[in-house]
Amino acid sequence: MDSLLNRIIEKNKCLTNKGKVASYIPALERVNPNYLGACIADMNGNLYTAGDYNRKFTLQSISKTVSLMLAIMDNGTEEVFSKVGMEPTGDAFNSIIRLETISPSKPLNPMINAGAIAVDSMIKGKNSEEKFNRLLKLFRKICSNEYLNINEEVYLSEKQTGNRNRALAYFMKDVGIISGDVEDILDIYFKQCSIEVDCIDIARIGLFLANNGVILDTGERVVEEKIAKTIKTFMVTCGMYNASGEFAINVGVPAKSGVGGGIMAAVPLRMGVGVFSPALDDKGNSLAGYGVLKDLSRELDLSFF
DSSP: OHHHHHHHHHHHGGGGGTSBOOOSSHHHHTSOTTOOEEEEEETTSOEEEEESTTOOEEOGGGGHHHHHHHHHHHHOHHHHHHHSOOOOOSSOTTOOHHHHHSSSOOOSOTTSHHHHHHHHTTSOOSSHHHHHHHHHHHHHHHHTOTTOEEOHHHHHHHHHHOHHHHHHHHHHHHTTSOOSOHHHHHHHHHHHHTEEEOHHHHHHHHHHHHTTTBOTTTOOBOSOHHHHHHHHHHHHHHTTGGGHHHHHHHTOSOEEEOTTSEEEEEETTTEEEEEEOOOBOTTSSBHHHHHHHHHHHHHHTOOOO
């Protein structure tokens, strides 16, 4: 497996020159676009790594999978999906147009920005700090990493430039989708996106989902199997933004990308995969990371379609 992963990393290294780093968040614009790393965490407890697997990056939209878990645990499925839809979108992840043109005016799914902000508004706690700390604690448990924390530079950069997300949030406040202080809710969102990880961390999130909500090392069930399956279904239908259909055909496993360059994949009852390469395609997905997952899927027959 080590030799296979190294060979696939080398094959896809050339793709790092063809994408562009996220420039709308200033702190992300300064990341070296040539990084490419990967980690596989399998159901036998093995970790396989290659390339720049230990380089740190921020979760960005990969975090939406875990915040959705917590919101469902706090409120139940029916309440969460009364505020957020379950359908894919052909629009960009930060688009506002569907909120204005559909009725009721709720986000189409929890994997786009509007949906994730609405999800964060449902996390329980006496204030935004307690709500985020509960979320961070869940991340640390799933990743078996007590040292996970936010990257302050990225967090402040997102907070200072996140005007599109503010527009989405205030619109949803206006139409009654979210309640509470909008800036407090956005603070949770900006912080969760700024949690700093490496490929091992996100491979462990993938493995946790592949194992249907049970931490492999300890055998602890953290979320109900139904919740884990719900998250994986959203990853298949919505996890790669408006390239999710193409990804399902070419790779065929549940995955969630982030504009920090990470992609987290969960191969049910087989493995979790974490890849990182910050050069993105025009949909906001890691170009080389996509290539790595496509080759892994073909070599290991991972697609479940």
